[in-house]
Amino acid sequence: MNRNLLLLETIRLEDGVFHNLSYHQRRVQASSLELWGCPVMWNLGESIWIPENKRKDLYKVRVVYGPDTFKPQILPYTIRDISSLKLVFGDHIDYGLKYEDRSEINTLFDKRGDCDEILIIRDGLITDTSYANVVLFDGEKWYTPKYPLLPGTRREKLLHQGKILEADIRPQDLDDFLELRIINAMIDMDHSPSIPVSTIQ
Known part of the structure; x- marks a missing residue:
């Protein structure tokens, strides 16, 4: 302890x-x-x-x-303007609890280049951005990564409501989706900016 x-x-x-x-x-x-x-x-x-x-x-x-x-x-509070995402690898990241210390995530965020935000890959799977869970739309249904870095409270509520489904999503699967939205305690799915998956680098 x-x-x-x-x-x-x-x-x-x-x-x-x-x-x-x-x-x-x-x-x-x-x-x-x-x-x-x-x-x-x-x-x-x-x-x-x-x-x-x-x-x-x-x-x-x-x-x-x-x-x-x-x-x-x-x-x-004002919502951040996010229009581009950079894929970064974070196999070493352990953020299963919401720690005050975010130094490892901040180090990954510094790799975003010209993009506004990062989308973290761990063990070959899409997880979260640096500060939020994500949901992706395939034209019919909304999906969220099955193994996020941190299962958020809004994500949990949307799952309970049946509005989103869990799925293993790999970088190569992104072409199966049309748009991505960011969700967290401050940002609900309906008011989150729509990010075309085609803009993810």
Whole structure:
């Protein structure tokens, strides 16, 4: 058990309401149990105070936590403009928990060249971008990589709703798809920019 490692949770706060809070709480409980051997004793919804001046509009709530740490921040948010992706290999990456330390992912991000973002390949399979899960459309259905670096809360909800399906997706399979969208706690599938698969380098 490493009590010095800290974890991170990011929650969408819109007009004073937390989105998908039960999914975030479940991940916090499972992650803390796996990493430190015991679940945290606090509840996200009850532990984060929302100032009056942040009860309107959209914010990102960033919570850094550990066995003896709970540091929430409420930050302004605007979606990044992503129109190009660079395939990079990250077979060494282990990000099964949402660690605060993102140094390995940042090193991969630095390999993006002229592209806006990276799409990480691990063990021959498409996984995630540097900060989000992905979904791909084949003209009929939406699919998400079966083995992401980090199973996100929005991805989990979309799977439960039956809106997306899991699949092994290899780089050579990308030609079977028309578009890719990025999803995470802050970005839902319907409002994510559409990235033509043909632009992935």
